[in-house]
Amino acid sequence: MEVTNENTPKEKKGLKQKIRAFFAQAPLIGLIISALIAVILEQTVGDLLANLIGLSKIPTLFGFLIILKKPLLIPSAMLYVFIIYVLPLIIIGKFTTPLMNAIAAWLFKAHKLISGVIYIGLLYLILHLWADISQYRLLTLKLTLIAVIVTLSLNVINGYMGEFSCSHPGFMALGAYTSSVITLMFFVDGKIISEALLPISLAPFVFPFSLIIGGFSASVGALIIAIPSFRTRGDYLAIISLAFLFIVKSAIENLEFIGGPRGLSSQPDVADLATVFLWTVACVWIINNFVRSVMGKALNAVRDDELAADAMTVNTRRTKLVAFMFSAFWAGIAGGLFAHVLRYINPATFGIQKLAEVLAMVYFGGLNSVYGSVVGAVSLSILGEALRPLELFKWIVIPLMLILIMIYRPTGLIAFKEFNVREIIKPKLSPPKEV
Amino acid sequence: MPLLQVKNMTHYFGGLRAVSNFDLEIEAGQIRGLIGPNGAGKTTIFNLLTGIHKPTEGAITLDGENVVGLRPHLIASRGLGRTFQNICLWRHMTVLEHVKMACYAKLTYGLTGAFFGTAKRHREEAQIETKALGLLKMLGIEHFAGDNVLNLSYGAQRRVEMARALATEPKVLLLDEPTAGMNPEELSQMMAIIRQVHQEFGLAIFLIEHRLRVVMELCEKIQTLVFGEVISEGGPEEIQNDPKVIDAYLGKEAVE
Numbered sequence: 015m016e017v018t019n020e021n022t023p024k025e026k027k028g029l030k031q032k033i034r035a036f037f038a039q040a041p042l043i044g045l046i047i048s049a050l051i052a053v054i055l056e057q058t059v060g061d062l063l064a065n066l067i068g069l070s071k072i073p074t075l076f077g078f079l080i081i082l083k084k085p086l087l088i089p090s091a092m093l094y095v096f097i098i099y100v101l102p103l104i105i106i107g108k109f110t111t112p113l114m115n116a117i118a119a120w121l122f123k124a125h126k127l128i129s130g131v132i133y134i135g136l137l138y139l140i141l142h143l144w145a146d147i148s149q150y151r152l153l154t155l156k157l158t159l160i161a162v163i164v165t166l167s168l169n170v171i172n173g174y175m176g177e178f179s180c181s182h183p184g185f186m187a188l189g190a191y192t193s194s195v196i197t198l199m200f201f202v203d204g205k206i207i208s209e210a211l212l213p214i215s216l217a218p219f220v221f222p223f224s225l226i227i228g229g230f231s232a233s234v235g236a237l238i239i240a241i242p243s244f245r246t247r248g249d250y251l252a253i254i255s256l257a258f259l260f261i262v263k264s265a266i267e268n269l270e271f272i273g274g275p276r277g278l279s280s281q282p283d284v285a286d287l288a289t290v291f292l293w294t295v296a297c298v299w300i301i302n303n304f305v306r307s308v309m310g311k312a313l314n315a316v317r318d319d320e321l322a323a324d325a326m327t328v329n330t331r332r333t334k335l336v337a338f339m340f341s342a343f344w345a346g347i348a349g350g351l352f353a354h355v356l357r358y359i360n361p362a363t364f365g366i367q368k369l370a371e372v373l374a375m376v377y378f379g380g381l382n383s384v385y386g387s388v389v390g391a392v393s394l395s396i397l398g399e400a401l402r403p404l405e406l407f408k409w410i411v412i413p414l415m416l417i418l419i420m421i422y423r424p425t426g427l428i429a430f431k432e433f434n435v436r437e438i439i440k441p442k443l444s445p446p447k448e449v
Numbered sequence: 450m451p452l453l454q455v456k457n458m459t460h461y462f463g464g465l466r467a468v469s470n471f472d473l474e475i476e477a478g479q480i481r482g483l484i485g486p487n488g489a490g491k492t493t494i495f496n497l498l499t500g501i502h503k504p505t506e507g508a509i510t511l512d513g514e515n516v517v518g519l520r521p522h523l524i525a526s527r528g529l530g531r532t533f534q535n536i537c538l539w540r541h542m543t544v545l546e547h548v549k550m551a552c553y554a555k556l557t558y559g560l561t562g563a564f565f566g567t568a569k570r571h572r573e574e575a576q577i578e579t580k581a582l583g584l585l586k587m588l589g590i591e592h593f594a595g596d597n598v599l600n601l602s603y604g605a606q607r608r609v610e611m612a613r614a615l616a617t618e619p620k621v622l623l624l625d626e627p628t629a630g631m632n633p634e635e636l637s638q639m640m641a642i643i644r645q646v647h648q649e650f651g652l653a654i655f656l657i658e659h660r661l662r663v664v665m666e667l668c669e670k671i672q673t674l675v676f677g678e679v680i681s682e683g684g685p686e687e688i689q690n691d692p693k694v695i696d697a698y699l700g701k702e703a704v705e
């Protein structure tokens with residue numbers, strides 16, 4: 015007993031250090047390539063391996079779904095995850111680090127556009143191959159990407175600007191309905207108007223415009239909230255935006271030409287993975303650009319001390335207004351994508367439950383952090399799926415977790431961290447220092 | 450024409466007459482002082498000048514132009530820079546970010562630059578950064594550039610406030626008790642900085658002070674404020690010997 019007690023922490027620490035050292039030397043490109051190998055491996059031998067170790071099919075979400083549904087299969091699922099996902103990582107990390115660092119160094123020096131296309135292309139390829147395994151994976155992935163957009167957009171207000179917005183599901187609804195009305199009008203018979211205006215083959219080209227118009231309609235909604243809320247200092251935004259959320263919902267319920275409480279369905283099938291992925295990349299890129307600029311940091315100045323911001327020439331009212339409309343725009347885009355991924359929306363989708371979900375993602379992931387929002391959206395999306403068998407109890411587990419996070423890390427997991435792409439992709443040649 | 454002129458400024462907070470019939474003329478390059486016991490209305494005067502409160506009555510002109518009713522950021526970008534008595538820094542930002550932020554009004558890259566990271570934005574932000582680092586160096590805090598302001602000592606935080614105010618390129622710099630809470634060493638450093646800033650930028654400075662030594666050494670002209678009213682005005686000698694001032698203000702300090 016004594017011996018194990020003494021040894022366990024040591025060993026654990028050793029393992030942790032080893033893992034850290036391992037990652038300290040591996041550049042991002044190494045991780046990307048090992049992930050690519052993992053998904054290719056899964057495509058080719060995944061089924062075989064799954065059958066071999068007693069699983070009826072490939073574990074859909076890294077075995078998370080099995081935990082509650084079929085606990086007996088947990089060891090097999092863990093073995094599967096280890097062989098398919100972890101092993102390539104270890105092998106690549108162990109034997110090819112110098113090569114990967116050389117590639118990373120080359121990419122680091124290459125023109126921004128070239129390295130950008132390569133990284134994003136590889137990332138897409140991985141997601142595409144991964145989602146290819148099942149429809150369920152594809153849908154979960156698309157919804158997760160959309161969650162990343164909404165979470166980021168809400169973080170701009172609740173994190174970066176430090177106000178409390180409750181209206182983001184309302185902005186999503188505006189975006190979802192606006193873009194749906196446009197695509198249904200142009201491409202679907204008998205929904206909004208009896209005969210579609212354009213042939214369906216043009217839908218993929220009109221879709222981006224419908225999304226953008228949806229985004230702008232959300233911005234207009236934001237303007238309506240902002241005018242009374244930002245006149246004076248205080249907690250007006252939370253209250254007014256909450257009222258807005260309810261107003262939007264009941265307005266839609268009462269508008270018969272867009273389906274009322276029954277909602278709108280049969281949107282053209284235009285939101286494939288590539289489209290959703292590209293919009294997500296654009297969102298992360300643009301929001302990250304914004305929050306790292308001096309103009310974007312003005313949001314932090316307004317949050318931390320508005321009087322000082324004013325005295326330092328910052329146009330605080332404009333800053334808040336622009337940020338709110340900008341944030342709403344992205345929530346609108348997310349709403350439009352959501353409508354075309356599910357191809358069905360109703361007003362109830364964009365209610366207080368959605369708000370709770372997005373707030374949880376923002377606060378769990380971390381305030382004032384693009385990193386945090388991505389992590390929060392992805393982890394809570396996966397968790398939500400894993401807890402699905404619990405049905406309504408899911409809504410006890412997630413808030414409970416949120417409360418724990420708030421107690422132990424009040425600003426979230428990865429708060430106040432800058433998302434510096436060049437820092438992430440740079441080669442890591444120097445060996446880590448042993449402490 | 451004085452650079453900053455205030456005529457007959459009065460301000461009420463509800464029924465409280467915080468400032469009454471305040472007059473002020475500051476010429477370019479002049480250092481003026483404002484003294485008075487706590488609660489006399491000194492900070493309120495700064496808040497009125499910088500547009501945080503709108504005076505109930507009175508006129509304020511900067512460089513001949515009216516600034517009453519302008520929003521604070523516009524007054525600031527017209528050349529009225531300030532520091533705060535109770536240090537008002539942004540708790541999540543680094544020292545360098547503070548000084549860069551104060552160049553906000555000079556940014557021209559607009560939302561396009563902010564959203565898409567244009568070449569213009571990178572150029573402008575690099576320019577501001579050079580300027581900000583220069584100011585930090587001048588105030589002797591360049592080695593803190595990347596640190597969060599909360600990790601700085603009190604004296605260094607006051608310098609960040611000063612650097613930040615200077616980055617707005619003020620014509621008149623309003624300093625609200627810049628030496629409050631400082632030890633003697635920090636105090637003499639701060640006085641040296643005020644002198645240096647005054648010389649290098651040829652600024653006019655309006656200084657609220659608690660410690661008489663500072664005002665006496667730095668200011669050409671001093672006003673004494675008691676209950677919102679100026680009870681005496683003059684050079685350091687006159688003020689020191691004015692019985693009204695001694696009565697209302699110096700008397701207490703002289704005992705200490």
Ligand SMILES: Nc1ncnc2c1ncn2[C@@H]1O[C@H](COP(=O)(O)OP(=O)(O)O)[C@@H](O)[C@H]1O
Binds near residue numbers: 467487488489491494
């Ligand atoms: N925003 C405000 N609202 C109401 N009363 C205020 C406000 N600011 C200051 N006062 C009052 O005005 C008087 C002058 O305050 P202040 O200008 O801070 O004095 P000083 O800076 O000379 O110590 C005080 O009685 C104070 O309570």
Ligand SMILES: [Mg+2]
Binds near residue numbers: 491
């Ligand atoms: Mg004061």
